Every structure is written in C-alpha cells, then in structure tokens.
Amino acid sequence: MTTMRTETSTGAEEVRPKSALEPLISAENVSYHASGRQILQDISLTVARGETVTVVGPNGAGKTTLLRVLLGLISPTSGRVTSKPHLRIGYLPQKIHIDPVLPLSVNRIMTLTGSFTQEQIQAALEETGVSHLNGQSVFNLSGGEFQRMMLARALLRNPELLVLDEPVQGVDYLGEAELYELIANIRKKYSCSVLMISHDLHVVMSSTDRVICIDQHVCCQGKPQYVCNHTEFQRLFGRQFSESLSVYSHDHDHRHDISGNIQEKNQ
Amino acid sequence: MTLLDDFLWRAIFAGLGIAIVAGPLGCFVVWRRMAYLGDTMSHSSLLGIAMGFLLQINLILAVFVVAALVAILLFLLQRQKQLAADAILGTLAHASLALGVLAISLMTWIRVDLMSFLFGDILSVEISDLYLIYGSGLIVLLVMLKIWKPLLAITANEELARAEGIPSVPLQLIFMLLIALIIALAMKIVGVLLVTALLIIPATAARRFSKTPEQMAVIAVLIGVASVFIGLFTSLEFDTPSGPSIVISIVLFFFLSFILPAPKTYVLR
Known part of the structure; x- marks a missing residue:
C-alpha cells in the first residue's frame, strides 16, 4: 500500500516570508471509497497560515473522513494530500471516549x-x-x-494548525459560545490556522474566514456570505435558514430539486 | 540448587515469575478490552501442545509459536470490517481448541494427561521451565518498559495517538506477541483454560485502588503474587489442582476489592 501523503519540497523558491497565504495543508482531487461506497469525491481544498476554515455539510457528508484523510489517518483512494514539512498539528477528534x-x-x-x-x-x-x-x-x-x-x-x-472535529459536542448551550470564543482567542494569540467541522452555522458564519460546504463532493466554498447565498448550500440547509444566516441576502429566481436541477421559477 | 530440587519451591518460583509479568500485561489486556482475545490465544495452546509432542520440541516454545500465529491471524482478520470481532474470536478459539484435542487424541503413541494441561500441574514444573520463565519474563518486562508510554497512548485513544505520530500497528503486534509468550509460560502453572484469569482478574481487582496506570500494574502484580502463595499452599494442603486454586485466590481478591473502601479521592463515574 503506498501512502499518498507527501510533503512539499523545501526548494530554493520556498524562501518567501511566512505570509498569510502560505499553504499549510491541502488536498488535491481526493476521493475515498470504503467497502464499495463512495464517501469523498474529488475534493480539493487548502488551509493557509492564519486562516480559519470551517467544513459544513449534512450528516454522512464525509466531513470527519475528510479530516482523517487530511491528517494522514487514512489514505485516500485517489488524489493526494500535501502538507508543509514538519507541520505541527493539534487535533481534537470527534468523540473521545476514554x-x-x-x-x-x-x-x-x-x-x-x-x-x-x-x-x-x-x-x-x-x-x-x-x-x-x-x-x-x-x-x-x-x-x-x-x-x-x-x-x-x-x-x-x-500547533500551527488546529484540527477540530465538532469541538462543542457534549457542551451545553452557554458553554458552546464560550468555547468558540476561546478557540477564536487561541487562534489570535498563537496565530495558528483552524480547520474545523461545525454544525453551528450561526457561529460558523460569524467567525470563520472560509466555509467549505461538502456533501461527498465540495458543493461550494468561499467566504461565509458567498456560501450562504449559494444555491447548493441552500439546497442542503434550507433556503430560509440559509438566508437568515446571511447578512446580505438576495433572492434567487429559481429552486433546485434534490439532484440540483432547476425545479421551478419563483413568481 | 538444592532449593529448586523441591517441586513446591519450583512451583512457587514459577508462579511468582508469571504473576510479576502478568500484572502489567494483564492491565493492558483489560484496558484494551482484549480479555476474549487472550482466551482465544490460550485456547490455541492445546494445539501448540500437540505440535510440541509431534515435533518433539519444548512445549512452551510450541505453545508460544501457535498462540503467536493465532494472534497474527486474528490481527489480520480484524482489519476487515465485515465480521464482528467477537464472532471471529469465538470461531478461532473453538476451532483451535477442538483441533488441539483432536490432534492429541490421534497421537495414540503418547500418553497425555489432558487434565494437567487444561488446569495446570505444579508437579510438572522443571528447572528448565524456570529458566525459560525468568529468561522470557525478563524480556517481556523490558519490552513492556520500552513500549509502555506509546502503548498507553494508543490504548487511551488510538486515533489521537496516531494523529500525533505514534505507530499503532507495530505496537499492537508486539503486544500480542508478549501475550502469546506469557500464555505459553503460564500454561503449566494454571493450565490452558485459566491462563486469561491470571492476566485479567488481578488487573480488574487493582482498578479501584489505582490513580495511575503504573499503580494499577504494581497492585495487579502484588495481587498475583499473593494469590500464587495462597493458591499453591491451598493446593498442597487440600490436594486441589494448583491452577484453579490460584485462580480462586485471585477471584477472592477481586471480591475483596469491592468490599474494601476505595480511596476517597478517586471516585469513578
């Protein structure tokens, strides 16, 4: 079994300063199958230094699998994961049972x-x-x-990169907000990047640089505002809810059915 | 070594050696929820004994080799996700036990006292066994010392430990080989069917009194050592089989651990 995980070479051109855009970890066209079932399909993403990136998506969308592939815990069926050499990662798995x-x-x-x-x-x-x-x-x-x-x-x-898989699981409502605040403060103080999975869309939208919405494949990614208004996101999370998250909401003139086809025009 | 000419002293030294090694190993068996795996490996001992007789090699060595093969087979089978672990364990345990009994009964040219293998026999411990127990026991303890920290990390949470760079597969394999070794060594003392008891019950009894993993290992050793003494003297006094006598002593400690008050600072949820 060959591992797809490679580290970028520290060649001569790599002398540029640690700018905000230095990529820490990235996936290129990653797919993952398990017992004949497709779990991830052709996913590409990058987390750059200092960025907070949040992965959202419905249950079974492959969010945790994506993190595990990125961390090198499982090898992708195809595609590859590249990380900065000697990247220091702090990881919080989804549910730690001791x-x-x-x-x-x-x-x-x-x-x-x-x-x-x-x-x-x-x-x-x-x-x-x-x-x-x-x-x-x-x-x-x-x-x-x-x-x-x-x-x-x-x-x-x-850590240079904090990987958090639903960090507020098992935390009460008040504690949730405090924990997210703590994560934001840590990110500032340690100037580390954060890659997290979250169900808490309100928090995601207000405190993240980039949102990646996945449902096996990447449905859409970009700034929270952009994602909220994206039809794919609205299909997954409901249009009304999505618009309530968005600061600048605007109307689409059509809807999609379950496979994403245009279903009807709004009046 | 005139002291070791006496069968009782040989039995005591053998038992002590086993108890000392079984303490820390048994803790990991309990922590890693491998009690049934230990059972499966020890059930394969009978097949090992048959092989030993057939090939005329040292029985402890033969049992170790067969138990190690079973462990590796189990490890490979568990990597596929279709069959549940307990079903695989049950299948292998009974397959190897049946195969072992069958093999022994077919070898009509040798007379085997099956009972002594199933439940242990203090009389059968020889000086060469003692060398083997202490020699291998020392190796097991040294290896355990070496892998203690990373093994504990993958035991607490494998996913996290792997993400932090601990290689889990080699550690798991090494640990399984150590178990195969202790099963082979303990066979003569408590017998094939009761070997796992020596691993898991002292550790389980030690849990309530331990605040750290290391404390639990030490207390498990103490319980094991005390049980060897109590068991062997009971066996001598009342002419009971040594293996079950030792195991019953351990079980008494286990129940005692529930009656005795646990240290206050440590409340389990």
Missing part, C-alpha cells in the same frame, strides 16, 4: 504522547481556563471541561 478502566488524570492525559514540564502543562490548562482540574481524574469532567482539557493538550504541541 475507558474508565484506565485510570488517567488530567495531568497524565496531557503527556500521553509528549514530554512536557509541569509548568508547561499548568500554563496550557490556564490558557483554556481549566487549570484547577490538573490533578483530577478525567472521568469526573463535564463535557465542556473535557474539551477544554483536550484543547490545552493540543496547545502544548504549539
């Missing part, structure tokens, strides 16, 4: 794959507002505390 039979403290979770000093751990936990949990068992944490701990863990690696 079996209670394995006794782990918050402190221990932080050092599972790396070696960090107690000062570094404490500082990272303070950054995400959960330093008081340092000595506790991970099984006593609430959903929000757990995610903040995992975020602190990702920060320890001093």
Whole structure:
C-alpha cells in the first residue's frame, strides 16, 4: 500500500516570508471509497497560515473522513494530500471516549504522547481556563471541561494548525459560545490556522474566514456570505435558514430539486 | 540448587515469575478490552501442545509459536470490517481448541494427561521451565518498559495517538506477541483454560485502588503474587489442582476489592 501523503519540497523558491497565504495543508482531487461506497469525491481544498476554515455539510457528508484523510489517518483512494514539512498539528477528534478502566488524570492525559514540564502543562490548562482540574481524574469532567482539557493538550504541541472535529459536542448551550470564543482567542494569540467541522452555522458564519460546504463532493466554498447565498448550500440547509444566516441576502429566481436541477421559477 | 530440587519451591518460583509479568500485561489486556482475545490465544495452546509432542520440541516454545500465529491471524482478520470481532474470536478459539484435542487424541503413541494441561500441574514444573520463565519474563518486562508510554497512548485513544505520530500497528503486534509468550509460560502453572484469569482478574481487582496506570500494574502484580502463595499452599494442603486454586485466590481478591473502601479521592463515574 503506498501512502499518498507527501510533503512539499523545501526548494530554493520556498524562501518567501511566512505570509498569510502560505499553504499549510491541502488536498488535491481526493476521493475515498470504503467497502464499495463512495464517501469523498474529488475534493480539493487548502488551509493557509492564519486562516480559519470551517467544513459544513449534512450528516454522512464525509466531513470527519475528510479530516482523517487530511491528517494522514487514512489514505485516500485517489488524489493526494500535501502538507508543509514538519507541520505541527493539534487535533481534537470527534468523540473521545476514554475507558474508565484506565485510570488517567488530567495531568497524565496531557503527556500521553509528549514530554512536557509541569509548568508547561499548568500554563496550557490556564490558557483554556481549566487549570484547577490538573490533578483530577478525567472521568469526573463535564463535557465542556473535557474539551477544554483536550484543547490545552493540543496547545502544548504549539500547533500551527488546529484540527477540530465538532469541538462543542457534549457542551451545553452557554458553554458552546464560550468555547468558540476561546478557540477564536487561541487562534489570535498563537496565530495558528483552524480547520474545523461545525454544525453551528450561526457561529460558523460569524467567525470563520472560509466555509467549505461538502456533501461527498465540495458543493461550494468561499467566504461565509458567498456560501450562504449559494444555491447548493441552500439546497442542503434550507433556503430560509440559509438566508437568515446571511447578512446580505438576495433572492434567487429559481429552486433546485434534490439532484440540483432547476425545479421551478419563483413568481 | 538444592532449593529448586523441591517441586513446591519450583512451583512457587514459577508462579511468582508469571504473576510479576502478568500484572502489567494483564492491565493492558483489560484496558484494551482484549480479555476474549487472550482466551482465544490460550485456547490455541492445546494445539501448540500437540505440535510440541509431534515435533518433539519444548512445549512452551510450541505453545508460544501457535498462540503467536493465532494472534497474527486474528490481527489480520480484524482489519476487515465485515465480521464482528467477537464472532471471529469465538470461531478461532473453538476451532483451535477442538483441533488441539483432536490432534492429541490421534497421537495414540503418547500418553497425555489432558487434565494437567487444561488446569495446570505444579508437579510438572522443571528447572528448565524456570529458566525459560525468568529468561522470557525478563524480556517481556523490558519490552513492556520500552513500549509502555506509546502503548498507553494508543490504548487511551488510538486515533489521537496516531494523529500525533505514534505507530499503532507495530505496537499492537508486539503486544500480542508478549501475550502469546506469557500464555505459553503460564500454561503449566494454571493450565490452558485459566491462563486469561491470571492476566485479567488481578488487573480488574487493582482498578479501584489505582490513580495511575503504573499503580494499577504494581497492585495487579502484588495481587498475583499473593494469590500464587495462597493458591499453591491451598493446593498442597487440600490436594486441589494448583491452577484453579490460584485462580480462586485471585477471584477472592477481586471480591475483596469491592468490599474494601476505595480511596476517597478517586471516585469513578
């Protein structure tokens, strides 16, 4: 099995400054099949330095699979993933289940794959507002505390790219907004890029640079405003809802049926 | 070594060696939810014994080789996603057990005391077995020490560990080989059918008293060591089979762990 994951060469032309446009990770025409079923089809995308990119799409659209391909956890059936050499990634998987039979403290979770000093751990936990949990068992944490701990863990690696798969899962309504705010602050402070999957379209639209709407293939991508008004996006999420998200809404003169064909003209 | 001329001392030393190695390994078996996999591998031991007799090689070595092959086969089968893991495990466990009994019964030229293999036999531990147990046991412990941290990382969350650069496949394979080795080593002490008990019950009993993975491993070792002593002396005193006696001692610790108050600072949800 050959891996499709390659790293860009650090050739002579690569001496340009770390501008806002330096690509950190990109997918080129990535497709993925599993047991005969197409999950991703011909997806291309790039996350550049400093960008916040949000992947949206209905259930089963292949959002998590896309992240896993980008992270190199699975190899694409065709196409390729390119990442900046030695890219430091902080990753928060979708639903982390840790079996209670394995006794782990918050402190221990932080050092599972790396070696960090107690000062570094404490500082990272303070950054995400959960330093008081340092000595506790991970099984006593609430959903929000757990995610903040995992975020602190990702920060320890001093990431250039944060990959977040539905970061507010299991977090209550108030906590959600706070967590998104924290992510935005972290992004500023660490000047890292963020690639996340989110269902929370209101947040997505207000705090992201670029939205990629996928349903196996890329339906549309661009600035939130543009995506909101895109017919494909409206087909997936409902026209009225999409327009309520958009700041500058404008009317389309037609609708699409389920396969995207023009169905009827508006009066 | 006059001390080791006595069968009881040989049994005690063998049991201690096994208990010390089984503690940390057993914790990972429990953490990784591999209890049934351990069972499947130990059920294949009988086939290993048959092979050992047939090829006239050391039985522990033969059992190790067969258990390792079964482990690798399981590993490969589990990578396909169509059949559930427990169905594959059940199939292989019973296939190898039946095949083992069949093979042994067909070899009419040797007399095999099946009971002693199924449930262990303290009398059968020889000095050469002790060398093998302590030699291999040392290797297992050293390898465990070396892979402890990355194995713990993929055990806590494989996806996350892999994303952070931990290679999970080689670690899993190495761990399975270590289990095959301990199963082969423990066979004479507790018998084919009860080997897994030696791995999982001390670890399970240790859970409530442990705050860290390492604590759990150490407590599991202590429980295992105590059970070997209690079990063997019970076996001697009441003329009961050694394997079941040791296992019952471990089970008593397991129930005791529920009765004893757990340390207050550690509440499980």
